[in-house]
Each structure stands twice: as structure tokens, then as C-alpha cells.
Amino acid sequence: MEFSRRDAIALGLGAVAMTLVPFRVQAATATDDMIAEFTGGADMADSGVTLTAPEIAENGNTVPISVDAPGAVAIMILASGNPTPGVATFNFGPLAASQSASTRIRLAGTQDVIAVAKMADGSFARASSTVKVTIGGCGG
Amino acid sequence: MASGVKPRVKVPKTAAAGEAITIKTLISHTMESGQRKDKEGNVIPRSIINRFTCEFGGEMVVDVTMEPAISTNPYFQFDATVPAAGDFVFTWYDDDGSVYDTTKSVSVG
Numbered sequence: 001m002e003f004s005r006r007d008a009i010a011l012g013l014g015a016v017a018m019t020l021v022p023f024r025v026q027a028a029t030a031t032d033d034m035i036a037e038f039t040g041g042a043d044m045a046d047s048g049v050t051l052t053a054p055e056i057a058e059n060g061n062t063v064p065i066s067v068d069a070p071g072a073v074a075i076m077i078l079a080s081g082n083p084t085p086g087v088a089t090f091n092f093g094p095l096a097a098s099q100s101a102s103t104r105i106r107l108a109g110t111q112d113v114i115a116v117a118k119m120a121d122g123s124f125a126r127a128s129s130t131v132k133v134t135i136g137g138c139g140g
Numbered sequence: 141m142a143s144g145v146k147p148r149v150k151v152p153k154t155a156a157a158g159e160a161i162t163i164k165t166l167i168s169h170t171m172e173s174g175q176r177k178d179k180e181g182n183v184i185p186r187s188i189i190n191r192f193t194c195e196f197g198g199e200m201v202v203d204v205t206m207e208p209a210i211s212t213n214p215y216f217q218f219d220a221t222v223p224a225a226g227d228f229v230f231t232w233y234d235d236d237g238s239v240y241d242t243t244k245s246v247s248v249g
Binding site for chain 1 (some may be wrong): 160201203211
């Protein structure tokens with residue numbers, strides 16, 4: 001059998017899809033599991049938490065992000081496309097002047113960064129932001 | 141990695157009582173994620189700082205749980221209220237059991 005250029009491309013794409021698809025699905029489930037664990041399955045409001053992340057990050061090793069959720073007691077940050085979705089959880093004490101924080105995170109590739117805030121009254125809010133990553137931050 | 145870890149913290153030296161101040165912290169640490177491989181293809185074991193806390197006079201300002209997705213040389217910026225003159229205590233907890241801490245005094249005037 002002779003390989004045409006078209007066959008070769010189709011085969012190549014198929015192989016890429018085969019490796020990516022199970023990984024993506026697994027990561028997405030892990031993200032949902034972590035959110036469910038944090039919220040206890042409660043509904044999340046769309047407003048109340050602000051997640052600031054760059055639209056395009058040239059280097060996935062240090063992506064500056066900041067979260068702000070007035071009235072929150074804890075904010076969890078997740079990177080849905082990372083090998084392990086957890087990034088950090090901020091717990092704010094009585095002396096925190098504002099429920100906001102900034103840090104730098106690693107992103108393996110283009111993906112959604114999610115922030116879930118737990119409010120003082122027990123409700124939850126969620127925000128997400130898509131970050132395009134030019135060079136992934138997981139090393140080889 | 142317990143060597144060469146140096147915490148750096150930026151806190152204003154003076155503040156008004158009850159004033160909100162911005163604190164910036166940086167600590168040098170490789171934050172080995174446990175995902176990378178060395179030249180022979182062996183996985184480099186995870187070695188990160190997994191927790192950071194900032195306290196003032198025994199009261200918590202912020203307590204951060206950190207995962208491998210935090211970048212090398214973890215940086216944090218947050219706001220704290222200064223109720224009176226005293227010390228901010230910053231503590232980092234390493235995977236290997238090491239604890240790094242530093243203290244910054246703030247005077248009210």
C-alpha cells in the first residue's frame with residue numbers, strides 16, 4: 001500500500017488525537033472533582049470573584065495572575081489543562097485587608113484558569129479565564 | 141532543596157493604625173514539580189514549598205496551600221491590616237520538612 005500525503009497527514013492527526021483525548025478528559029474530570037470537593041457540590045454564582053490573567057502568556061513557566069473576591073474566606077485556583085489541576089488555595093484570615101492576592105503560576109499549555117471563591121455566608125462564586133500559552137511550563 | 145533558600149519580604153516600615161498595607165513576598169526555591177525528567181529519562185522527584193502563611197501577633201492574615209503549579213521562586217502579593225505596632229511573621233513549609241521564616245516589624249506613627 002502506498003502512502004499518499006493525505007493519508008500520512010490523517011494518520012498523524014489521528015495519532016495526536018489519540019494521545020490528547022484521554023488526557024484532556026481525565027484532566028477535566030479531575031478539575032470537576034476538585035471543584036466538587038471544595039464546594040461540596042453547591043451551586044456557584046458567576047459574579048463575586050474576579051480573576052485577572054493575561055490573554056496570551058509567552059512563557060508558561062511564570063504566568064502572573066491575581067484574584068479578588070470581596071467577602072471571601074477562601075479562593076481556590078485551578079488550571080484545567082495541567083497534569084494536576086490544583087494550583088493554590090488562599091485562605092484569608094481576620095487581618096487580611098482585602099480578599100485579593102497575586103502570584104505566578106505554571107501552565108502546561110493553552111487552557112482555562114478557574115478561580116472558585118468560598119464566601120463568608122457559605123455561598124460560592126466562580127470565574128474563569130482562557131490563557132493562550134506559547135511555550136508550556138512543564139519541561140520535557 | 142534546603143540550600144540557598146532565601147526569603148525576601150517587602151513591608152512598609154511605618155503605617156497608621158488600622159491602615160491596609162500591601163505586602164510582597166518572594167522566596168528562592170526551585171519548586172521541582174515532579175513532572176520533569178532528567179537526561180536519563182528518570183522523573184525528578186517533587187520538591188516544592190507546599191504552604192505559606194503570614195501572621196500578625198498570632199492572627200492569620202493569609203494561609204496559602206501551594207501545588208506544583210506554582211512557579212519557581214514563589215511570589216505572593218496581598219493586603220494586610222495593621223491594627224497596632226508589631227511584627228509580621230512569614231513562614232514557608234517545604235516538602236522535605238524544612239521551615240523557612242522571616243519577621244518584619246511595623247511601627248505605628
